[in-house]
Amino acid sequence: MATSSISGLASGLDTASIINQLMQLEAIPQTKLKNQQSVENDVIKALRQLNTDTALLASNAAKLATAGTWQTLKATSTSSTVTATATSSASPSSFTIVVGQLAKSAQTSYSADVALDANVLTVPGDPVVLTAADGTTHTINAGTGTLTDLAAGINAAKAGVTATTVRTGTNTYRLLLTADTTGAGSAIDLTNVSLGTATTDLGQDAQLTIGGIPASSKTNTFTDLVPGVSVTLAASAKNGDTATVSVAQDSSSVKGSVKALVDQVNALLTSIDTQTANKTSTTAAGVLAGDSTARSLRSALLNTVFGDGTTSLAQYGIQTDRYGKLVFDAEKFATAYAADPAGVAAKFTSGATSATDGWAARVATAAKTATDSYTGTITSAITGHTTTVDRLTKSIADWDDRLEIRRASLQRTYTALETALSNLQSQGNWLAGQIASLPTYSS
Template identity: 50%
Template sequence: MATTSISGLSSGLDTASIIDQLMQLEAIPQSRLKTRVATEQSLVTTLQTLNTKVAVLSSRAEALAKPAAWAPLVSSSSDSDVKVTTGSNLAPTNLTVTVTAVAKTHQLGFATSAALTDQVTGASNIVRLDRFDGSPVDIDSGDGTLAGLVAAINDPDNATGLRAAAVRVSDGQYRLLVESSATGAAQDFTLTAQDLSPLLGGATVRSGTDAAIDIGAGISVGSTTNTFTDVVPGLTLTVAPDTTIGTVSTISVTRDAAGVSNSVKALVDAVNALLTDIDTQSASGSATKAKGPLMGDANVRSLRSTVLDSVFPTDGSSMADLGIEVDRFGKLTFDSATFAGAYAADPAGVAEQFTTAGGGFAERVATVTKGASDPIDGTLTAAITGRNSGITRMKDSIEDWDQRLELRRISLTRQFTALETALNQMSSQSSWLAGQLSSLPTNSSG
């Protein structure tokens, strides 16, 4: 709604400026609301950042609280041709492995060379694949040429389980090489014409073989491939196809004590980083220290206390014998040497003091931090949600003030316009009256 203003027409006053100044006074409550909104938004950002750090700590603690985190192993092989893979259920072990055989494919190399376009399948374009299982397979080579035969053997639709290649031996001349796709002694086969006559002068055979290793004490392990799965539960060995027969490799699987120690140190460091951040954000301020934006926040103070208290077992004992203590500054310290000694003496006992099963340190930290950062009912999450709701209400109030102030400006503008109009009318009447008075006759005395 627009209102016409006659600024100072009769009064000589800058009524537009006066209205602006009055509106600034009227807008003071709204300005305070805007300042509060900015302050609350800054606090929400600070809480969200803190909540993210708490959630990260919760994830780290939850991972270390799982028993699997306390069964890491380091494996090694003294020979690069023998690879080691470990599973979660493997216990520390040592083996001496001797490679006695490697797995090979069954291979046929045909004697007679031919051009790619030569007919090579005999009286019929069909060749016979026999795996000695009582169910030979006929393969249609198409045109009966060497190229057609190679293509038919390699065609996935024929599911031959073979690989074929035409090997160039001289200009325009090729010899047929066919081998099984898989390794092992059971992969033997023959390839003949449909009438069982030899193809291309017959074939030289390299029989497929199984792989074998000797682990001592008269124990030999065989495999149709070069991978030996679960040689002992959780331990898999893979032998390179070109490994020299007689190769001896020492396999060692030990506990990763250094890795466990590093994980515990990382958790302690993460706890200290969170405590430091809380101290900074909730600082009361002094001559040398700035006041934190979360000063006086009860949720934050409570979180610091519960996180620090989680270092102490519920039975009132101490973690000092595992190298974890609280210093005079309210932070955690970690002595890796003390931890290493305790872990070497009793790995299972130390693990229990950290894991879920024993209600351990990592589990306690995970519980406390999850209670604060849970996206549904975490205390920090609730605080953020509450402040965001308050911000929404204040923004609604600011919008209401916009309408209220607009109506107030219209009202003031109308009042000053009415004043100027009245003054103008009075001025006109005054001028008329003065004119009337000046036109009256003047009496003269003689």
């Protein structure tokens, strides 16, 4: 319940201002609590960002720790008209390809020059039947029987054949039918049409020889020509073109992945250093200065370079510098990987036990230990600081109640003071009046 006050009516004092100043002094403990709460909230915000960054590191490290990431076989070709790709199921190999022929689509063209609105049906009203390159037959809705309606009906049938009207002169056109796919098959044919002589060009499969062994494909791509390796013939390929296809380990992609993880670790270490920096004569302390959780994470990440505590990854291109950061030597890594791909992969990927885990797996473990939703060290730290904020929030609210009571008390005190002074002034004025009314005597 609010208490009103009379500010200086009798005393002339600004009692409202005096009360406000006294309340500022009374509120010093609460102000300290609010400042502490603000600091705790800043710490929680920094820890949550650290948790997010560390969780992303854990995810990327786990990817690099999988054996599949290190299946880096790459297929190359000595000819621009022959390209090759390799999957993880391929094996290092080399073979020679000789192009036989390209795949092509079946086509049928008609010799009659007709107008688009000319009727082209032999027997109006009878159905038109299309035989597609795959041998299937389809009844075509030819509409009114004009060339335009016939072409539209063929395309609407979606029978694997595209009809095109080709302009040959002033208002004269011929019909061209083309299979939607390449490969050998039946001739494309139409019944009940008067379009002149039909010229058929059968489709054909692509052909090549590999080491003298013939191979064919309905398209210009030979999928899994050998296990895990597919070959594609360019449109410019010619009969007799020769290419040597080689499948070998390629360190460029995995080297880039290792470098990216090193860079990500260094970025996180730099962030931790900034957040945990102590105050100097020229810079303020970091928001996580003195925080053991962040410093422990830093140590854990840096120590992943040493698998068994003594052996480093220097021979594989990773080591620490005097600033407590990682350095990656891409050339040294590439050399080691070219010499022993499986051995180098084992130094980075997950092992049979945690004791045999490689570097990427150890980074993933260190990061997951910090960010686990239930047992993570960062998670626990966030929970602890959140509990502190909740306690401070309650204490601040309690102080609001205390300060409200104290203000009411001060207001009552000063109101009583003003009332007493006012009464005294009234009595003084009455006495002065009484004295003034007394008779005077002259001697």
